Amino acid sequence: MALMAQREFNFDKRKSFSEWYNSVIYAADLVDGRYNVQGFVVHRPWGTRIIRALYKLFEAELEADGHEPVVFPTVIPKENFEKESQHVEGFVPQVFWVTEAGGEKLSRPLALRPTSETAFYQMYSLWVRGTGDLPLKLYQSCSVFRFEHETLPFIRGREFLWIETHDAFATRGEAVEQVKRDNEIARKVLTGKLGIPLNIFERPQWDKFPGADATFAYDVLMPDGKVLQVGSTHLLGQNFAKAFGIKFTTPEGREEYCQQTCFGPGIWRMVAALASVHGDGKGLILPESAAPVHCVIIPIIKGDAGEQVAKHCENVKTGLEKAGLQVKIDASGKSPGFKYNEWELKGVPLRAEVGGREAEANSVTLVRRDDRSKQSVPLAKAAATAGEMLEAMLATLSENAVKELRAATKQARTLAEVEELLKHGGIVIAPFCSIGADGAECGAKLQEATQGGKVRGVPAFSRSEPHDGAKCVVCGKPAGEIVRVARQY
Amino acid sequence: MALMAQREFNFDKRKSFSEWYNSVIYAADLVDGRYNVQGFVVHRPWGTRIIRALYKLFEAELEADGHEPVVFPTVIPKENFEKESQHVEGFVPQVFWVTEAGGEKLSRPLALRPTSETAFYQMYSLWVRGTGDLPLKLYQSCSVFRFEHETLPFIRGREFLWIETHDAFATRGEAVEQVKRDNEIARKVLTGKLGIPLNIFERPQWDKFPGADATFAYDVLMPDGKVLQVGSTHLLGQNFAKAFGIKFTTPEGREEYCQQTCFGPGIWRMVAALASVHGDGKGLILPESAAPVHCVIIPIIKGDAGEQVAKHCENVKTGLEKAGLQVKIDASGKSPGFKYNEWELKGVPLRAEVGGREAEANSVTLVRRDDRSKQSVPLAKAAATAGEMLEAMLATLSENAVKELRAATKQARTLAEVEELLKHGGIVIAPFCSIGADGAECGAKLQEATQGGKVRGVPAFSRSEPHDGAKCVVCGKPAGEIVRVARQY
Numbered sequence: 001m002a003l004m005a006q007r008e009f010n011f012d013k014r015k016s017f018s019e020w021y022n023s024v025i026y027a028a029d030l031v032d033g034r035y036n037v038q039g040f041v042v043h044r045p046w047g048t049r050i051i052r053a054l055y056k057l058f059e060a061e062l063e064a065d066g067h068e069p070v071v072f073p074t075v076i077p078k079e080n081f082e083k084e085s086q087h088v089e090g091f092v093p094q095v096f097w098v099t100e101a102g103g104e105k106l107s108r109p110l111a112l113r114p115t116s117e118t119a120f121y122q123m124y125s126l127w128v129r130g131t132g133d134l135p136l137k138l139y140q141s142c143s144v145f146r147f148e149h150e151t152l153p154f155i156r157g158r159e160f161l162w163i164e165t166h167d168a169f170a171t172r173g174e175a176v177e178q179v180k181r182d183n184e185i186a187r188k189v190l191t192g193k194l195g196i197p198l199n200i201f202e203r204p205q206w207d208k209f210p211g212a213d214a215t216f217a218y219d220v221l222m223p224d225g226k227v228l229q230v231g232s233t234h235l236l237g238q239n240f241a242k243a244f245g246i247k248f249t250t251p252e253g254r255e256e257y258c259q260q261t262c263f264g265p266g267i268w269r270m271v272a273a274l275a276s277v278h279g280d281g282k283g284l285i286l287p288e289s290a291a292p293v294h295c296v297i298i299p300i301i302k303g304d305a306g307e308q309v310a311k312h313c314e315n316v317k318t319g320l321e322k323a324g325l326q327v328k329i330d331a332s333g334k335s336p337g338f339k340y341n342e343w344e345l346k347g348v349p350l351r352a353e354v355g356g357r358e359a360e361a362n363s364v365t366l367v368r369r370d371d372r373s374k375q376s377v378p379l380a381k382a383a384a385t386a387g388e389m390l391e392a393m394l395a396t397l398s399e400n401a402v403k404e405l406r407a408a409t410k411q412a413r414t415l416a417e418v419e420e421l422l423k424h425g426g427i428v429i430a431p432f433c434s435i436g437a438d439g440a441e442c443g444a445k446l447q448e449a450t451q452g453g454k455v456r457g458v459p460a461f462s463r464s465e466p467h468d469g470a471k472c473v474v475c476g477k478p479a480g481e482i483v484r485v486a487r488q489y
Numbered sequence: 490m491a492l493m494a495q496r497e498f499n500f501d502k503r504k505s506f507s508e509w510y511n512s513v514i515y516a517a518d519l520v521d522g523r524y525n526v527q528g529f530v531v532h533r534p535w536g537t538r539i540i541r542a543l544y545k546l547f548e549a550e551l552e553a554d555g556h557e558p559v560v561f562p563t564v565i566p567k568e569n570f571e572k573e574s575q576h577v578e579g580f581v582p583q584v585f586w587v588t589e590a591g592g593e594k595l596s597r598p599l600a601l602r603p604t605s606e607t608a609f610y611q612m613y614s615l616w617v618r619g620t621g622d623l624p625l626k627l628y629q630s631c632s633v634f635r636f637e638h639e640t641l642p643f644i645r646g647r648e649f650l651w652i653e654t655h656d657a658f659a660t661r662g663e664a665v666e667q668v669k670r671d672n673e674i675a676r677k678v679l680t681g682k683l684g685i686p687l688n689i690f691e692r693p694q695w696d697k698f699p700g701a702d703a704t705f706a707y708d709v710l711m712p713d714g715k716v717l718q719v720g721s722t723h724l725l726g727q728n729f730a731k732a733f734g735i736k737f738t739t740p741e742g743r744e745e746y747c748q749q750t751c752f753g754p755g756i757w758r759m760v761a762a763l764a765s766v767h768g769d770g771k772g773l774i775l776p777e778s779a780a781p782v783h784c785v786i787i788p789i790i791k792g793d794a795g796e797q798v799a800k801h802c803e804n805v806k807t808g809l810e811k812a813g814l815q816v817k818i819d820a821s822g823k824s825p826g827f828k829y830n831e832w833e834l835k836g837v838p839l840r841a842e843v844g845g846r847e848a849e850a851n852s853v854t855l856v857r858r859d860d861r862s863k864q865s866v867p868l869a870k871a872a873a874t875a876g877e878m879l880e881a882m883l884a885t886l887s888e889n890a891v892k893e894l895r896a897a898t899k900q901a902r903t904l905a906e907v908e909e910l911l912k913h914g915g916i917v918i919a920p921f922c923s924i925g926a927d928g929a930e931c932g933a934k935l936q937e938a939t940q941g942g943k944v945r946g947v948p949a950f951s952r953s954e955p956h957d958g959a960k961c962v963v964c965g966k967p968a969g970e971i972v973r974v975a976r977q978y
Contacts, residue, residue, distance in 0.1 A: 034615055035608075037566050037599060042612055045557035045627070052558070068534035069541070073648055074563070074601075074632060077526050097589040098601065101636035102582050110526060112563075112587065112601075119524075123531055126523055138534070143563060147590035159562055 039151035039158030049292030090210025112145035154272035182233035195398035201457035213237035225425010284347025300355035312359035323383035431479030433472035442474035528640035528647030538781035579699025601634035643761035671722035684887035690946035702726035714914010773836025789844035801848035812872035920968030922961035931963035
């Protein structure tokens with residue numbers, strides 16, 4: 001089935017994004033959707049390797065920022081959930097419950113973690129005693145479980161993959177600084193390494209994480225004009241610290257509650273963003289940092305040059321590997337054209353064509369996945385050229401994505417304008433009364449009027465003042481904020 | 490609490506292994522046992538890093554052997570379990586069931602995977618069509634769940650960490666070869682890299698994996714004389730292939746069932762083995778491949794040499810890192826002696842003592858964790874010397890462990906001798922009627938007579954013929970095998 005789909009892959013992501021997306025994730029061997037439990041998918045080797053690459057990028061940044069890895073249990077007892085009232089309200093409708101084991105009913109139900117605040121923070125109450133124990137910055141790379149009704153691989157699943165960090169500090173100021181650093185990490189990895197531009201918003205109070213003081217989140221514009229949240233970080237304040245009793249004694253002998261943050265890089269959704277933002281009619285396009293294979297070598301054998309070409313392929317591989325690239329020779333019996341399609345579909349950033357001519361000239365022809373531009377270079381220069389081509393490809397992908405995001409971001413002054421603009425998708429900038437709880441009613445009205453347009457919030461830590469006389473597009477009261485509105489996944 | 494334990498750690502693993510083990514796993518920050526669900530533990534950063542090192546070792550070997558990584562769902566629907574009758578009987582008593590979600594009762598219970606044959610093989614029936622799809626060799630690194638009654642971190646848990654491979658072949662011969670390669674991989678990592686000698690046994694038929702034709706398993710001798718199985722590989726034959734319909738068409742057009750194997754390196758139990766086999770009265774002793782930090786640098790500051798020493802510590806770090814070592818400077822305010830204890834407890838293989846003398850002589854004093862032997866060398870030679878010391882340490886650990894295993898392995902000719910020898914623990918070699926199903930009754934009698942001594946099986950692929958006239962120690966019939974007997978965890 002995968003092979004069939006590969007041969008036939010030819011979808012236009014602009015014309016029908018949904019058809020394109022639903023084809024590419026299976027055809028490129030990211031997942032198999034035929035597992036017999038709804039909303040749970042099997043990650044195939046190519047998808048698993050991309051996921052591992054994304055984990056590696058984030059784990060490196062988190063550790064450089066002083067986080068240490070831990071592995072917590074998958075299950076959380078019900079009573080832990082009930083300690084923070086907003087959190088329990090927000091999550092319990094989505095929880096899977098383990099109620100039986102070995103033929104017995106458990107004395108109390110265990111939740112499959114939908115997120116692990118209530119697992120971590122009980123332990124934090126044991127670990128934190130004095131300022132010497134702070135800051136406490138831990139992360140875990142794991143799957144979480146939510147009982148979603150509509151599911152789509154990498155976008156919404158009943159089990160999905162992410163990272164969660166849980167940080168505790170002595171002061172509010174340190175917690176705020178951490179939130180800013182989380183945003184920088186997201187920007188560094190997603191934009192810097194993967195070429196995906198982000199809108200980093202402070203979410204409205206009515207759309208924050210249950211139990212947080214404030215939520216900051218990363219929106220990616222998808223080809224169909226809707227936005228996808230690929231991660232978020234939360235200023236938890238002292239809400240969980242009070243619920244779980246996470247206290248420390250100051251050097252002056254006072255007992256104080258910790259200030260907390262938690263950060264959730266959505267690894268699963270980043271795969272969706274990566275596929276969708278950069279992909280084209282031939283399949284995925286993976287930037288270097290996310291690619292399990294950087295260069296695939298395709299032998300092109302005519303007449304009796306087979307042995308010579310095979311030997312040269314090995315030399316090319318060795319040459320490229322010296323530069324730290326992951327290289328694969330596809331020596332299978334399929335035709336070169338078939339192999340081109342197959343590896344283009346999987347998104348491998350570079351192809352090396354190696355035939356009799358290259359073998360004789362001790363050269364290699366390198367082809368970029370995104371624009372198919374070619375360079376024939378002596379073998380001695382192959383590694384350097386490959387490196388330059390990978391860098392140039394990331395720059396191009398990034399520029400294109402930034403252009404698209406800019407073109408899709410428009411200003412409106414009235415509700416009618418918001419409505420009209422949102423018909424074409426994208427992000428609409430509009431004056432709005434408030435992103436505090438008092439703006440919730442206008443948010444709901446806006447959503448109804450625009451058939452799903454949601455107030456995404458204001459640019460994090462860089463909100464701009466509305467000009468004098470600007471009015472909320474919904475209630476007409478003086479605007480307190482300039483917000484972004486978009487339809488979301 | 491961890492700090493208290495660190496200062497006070499001083500247990501004799503020979504005198505009371507259980508006390509030693511139960512102290513070291515907490516004091517060395519491997520786990521915290523205070524999570525509020527029985528049998529589920531929190532893996533702390535040091536433990537998590539050791540676990541990651543073990544995963545890395547096995548994943549590299551499995552990939553070199555042609556396995557590819559996948560991520561399967563954590564849940565398995567009940568009907569999958571019921572397809573292989575021995576498997577369902579063997580595992581259902583241990584299964585945790587998810588029965589509710591979002592306030593609704595699920596239409597069918599979902600198992601938390603106790604092992605994933607019944608998840609993988611349903612997909613294999615979709616993926617395998619012809620010989621071109623074979624061999625199919627996949628692995629996943631994950632946690633699994635079993636409703637155990639008595640639990641102990643890293644030895645028996647309700648959630649534990651492992652790898653599972655699932656391989657499908659066209660022929661029985663290839664499957665048998667894979668089992669042998671699995672055994673080689675276990676030997677290469679555990680003995681070669683970690684210095685832990687293994688007994689690799691073919692288990693008796695009455696002790697095989699539910700659903701397998703034959704089971705091969707790796708026993709490690711623990712300091713209390715009991716053995717710990719740290720992994721196993723199973724020749725599944727066509728049992729699951731028939732249950733799940735995993736068929737392929739031969740080039741001649743015949744439909745055949747696959748031949749399968751599955752291999753479970755028990756990462757969690759390897760931590761227990763690593764701690765217990767090499768550890769001493771001061772704590773853990775980690776060989777290079779398992780150590781999150783290879784060398785800890787302790788500044789020893791007297792008088793006003795602080796700045797000079799701090800600078801030299803950085804130079805030593807840079808020098809050692811050039812050799813690819815993980816190095817950490819402990820610049821905290823604690824005393825050098827306190828730091829020595831702390832890092833010895835965590836098992837860091839090398840310590841670099843850096844004081845004013847070393848700074849002036851541009852040298853470094855390196856100390857081995859296992860025998861505390863010291864070498865003072867010029868900085869220029871530090872990396873090479875550190876490498877040699879790590880290698881020598883692994884050799885010493887390995888030799889000591891081999892010696893101990895040899896000394897604990899004894900021969901018996903009668904049941905009384907088996908009984909007497911097993912009082913002191915260890916492994917007893919004895920003539921026995923059969924490891925086929927027909928030997929089960931004698932196996933049970935032996936276990937009763939020796940208060941828990943179990944027939945572990947015969948050396949895998951190298952069983953020796955009993956000498957003429959040898960009789961089964963239980964029934965007295967002519968011995969068909971020379972088996973190994975031991976008490977187990």
